[in-house]
Amino acid sequence: MILEARDLTFRYHPKGPAVIGRVDLTLKSGERLGLTGPSGRGKTTLCRLLAGYDRPDAGEVLLDGRPLSTYRGYCPVQMVWQHPELVVDPLRTLGATLAEGWAVEERVLAGLHIEPGWLTRYPSELSGGELQRFCVARALGPATRFLLCDELSAMLDLITQAQIWSFLLEEAERRDLGLLIVSHSSPLLERLCTRTQAL
Amino acid sequence: MDRLLNQRQRALLLSAFAALALLAVTVAGFLLSDAAMVTDFSRKNLAPCLAYPFGTDWMGRDMLARTLTGLSLSIRIGVLTAAVSAVVALAVGTAAATLGRRVDAVLSWCIDLVMGIPHILLVILISLAFGKGFVGVVAGVALSHWTSLARLLRGEVLQLRSAPYVLTAEKLGRTRLQVARDHLLPHLLPQFLTGLILLFPHAILHEASVTFLGFGLSSEQPAIGVILSESMSYLTTGKWWLAFFPGLMLVATVALFALLGDRLRRILDPATIHQ
Secondary structure (H helix, E strand, O other): EEEEEEEEEEEEOOOOOOOOEEEEEEOOOOEEEEEEOOOOOHHHHHHHHOOOOOOOEEEEEEEOOOHHHOOOOEEEEEEEEOOOHOOOOOOOOOHHHHHHHHOOHHHHHHOOOOHHHHHHOHHHOOHHHHHHHHHHHOOOOOOOOOEEEEEEOOOOOOHHHHHHHHHHHHHHHHHHOOEEEEEOOOOHHHHHHOOEEEO | OOOOOOOHHHHHHHHHHHHHHHOOOOOOOOOOOHHOOOOHHHHOOOOOOOOOOEEEEEOOOEEHHHHHHHHHHHHHHHHHHHHHHHHHHHHHHHHHHHHHHHHHHHHHHHHHHHEEEEEEEHHHHHHHOOOOOOHHHHHHHHHHHOOHHHHHHHHHHHHOOOOOHHHHHOOOOOOOHHHHHHHHHHHHHHHHHHHHHHHHHHHHHHHHHHHHOOOOOOOOOOHHHHHHHHHHHHHOOOOHHHOOOOOOOHHHHHHHHHHHHHHHHHHHHHHOOOO
């Protein structure tokens, strides 16, 4: 499969400045694309557009040549957000949150070092790193073809970073997922990506 | 007590107690409604004593029975009007936030319109239109008090709909119904319950004032509003018990409702689960 962004332009306010201006991007299955750029250049916004959270003002996002917005139900392009505490419902246990994506396999839980006891807890009872593992596990449903990792590991300690990334690389390899990795850390991108693109 | 039970258990116990007390008053008032009407001039103007703990009035009616009956009526009116108001508010607020900009504009305009008319005037007009009495008071209070809660819920739904976890749930293929059930409802429930309970004292006070002005319940009904306004003319002659006990009981009832609301909120809020 192939995820394409063609000539994307996006502004948050009709009269505001273009946060994304005429950006092209191509991501194939099995590829690991690193996205770099200074703060405020629209990396997160680009991820939101690619995952279908926002509609571009001009240009289009195509998945296998078909506009992403025409896909109904589970979106094959999933995004892992920079701040995990915002994407889990504070009033639901993490087990329920996890079940929203798919019936997560034991293998994935073990690979991400998610302890069974955490499933009955609420988000306020876990740390950011622990929550981020849940967000990764939830986004890895069987219908996921592309995973956009927006600063997935920026606020994690090095051990957790290594754990999550080694599992993700393995999983991407096995299932031929396409990964888009946004990061400020060039050593990390060098280690993970097959190529990089600057914004 | 601190050691025996945690805060959650105490909250449950207290709210059960409050609910039971309110239920007891309602039922007692219902059963005593005949006794409250009995006039006996051989026992008029008695100060509080063992046989009549709340005393008797100028027609020899037992004030305890009258107070309980009045409270029972107030609670029933309060619960009914608060429930109707809250449901209207929930429907309007959710509709405004989910059905697009045009619907939102129309409904927001309606909210502004109802809010713009002085409450008491609106209550009187609606009560008159519905033929006064129990139905009139309930309709009047219920149809004029939903606005602020509707506006609150509308804002809440708008905010929730753009919350990252709701957007993510949609991307994960959850249907609208599932999102509403799993994410919107649990967040709206505490607001909804708090709003419902805050409406209750409003409802009672408006019932009393509309009744006082002669557009609500008829004066032979032992409503708290009627009892209080009648007792005003006897206060200067030293018959303090006519207003004191009914007033105290009214305050206690409202306080019980506030307690119930507060404890319910604590039980529903998962952040307090370990306290």
